[in-house]
Amino acid sequence: AQSVSQHNHHVILSEAASLELGCNYSYGGTVNLFWYVQYPGQHLQLLLKYFSGDPLVKGIKGFEAEFIKSKFSFNLRKPSVQWSDTAEYFCAVGDLSSNTGKLIFGQGTTLQVKP
């Protein structure tokens, strides 16, 4: 069965620190990859997505992610976090061959940024 694994459950950083959140998935076919962010008390919003092409994807608010096919990874990065980045981050994978539009979500990583 397909699965998505996020390495860190809870990350605490100080403002201006660099961030990297790990995401690995188990599926060998063609996939679309996503990172969603959920700010406290809000719904999931798309941060960035990868469909094809340049494996380094830039998203909103200075976030980027790199798709490494050989490692089945799609790690999220930000060079300098802000207090407002405090949120939960979800990695998600979509299997194009399933023809369902269904996404498999990781368990989420809670990021706490200290001012």
Added chain:
Amino acid sequence: DARVTQTPRHKVTEMGQEVTMRCQPILGHNTVFWYRQTMMQGLELLAYFRNRAPLDDSGMPKDRFSAEMPDATLATLKIQPSEPRDSAVYFCASGLVRVGEQFFGPGTRLTVL
């Protein structure tokens, strides 16, 4: 700015009562998903539809939950009877099959006393 809408945003009810949550997907989207989010279980997929047809509802407790799409502009999730363990935030999301990106609604926060 197209977005998924959900009603009600908050619902407090007593155990045993029926609860109906509604979702209006983004016009033109052909997939609709219902998720439940709790602190303990995280984000769980309950059911999903493609072109209004139910594809999978294996994530739902069958004896009390039901999900329907009476038309392309409305999806419903019903709990009857509700129980305190159903307390959670229920999200609806819609998207396009060929793209996979899902757009989430604001959620319905359900509290069952």
